[in-house]
Amino acid sequence: MSRDQMFIAYMKAFEASTKHVGACAACQNGQPCAVGAPVHADFIARQDAWNERVRTERKQS
Helix, strand or coil, X not given: CCHHHHHHHHHHHHHXXXXXXXXXXXXXXXXXXXXXXXXXXXXXXXXXXXXXXXXXXXXXX
């Protein structure tokens, strides 16, 4: 996946996670609902991957 594609996927996952939290009363206290849990997990995984990529790129420069 290109750097741009990875960043776009990360931002889309962020958007999906924040939209879900904004619309879901059950997800307001840091305890995701059954529908929100995979949405939030996807965001966290993409965020971790992005942060790792940035760290790796910085080490290489």
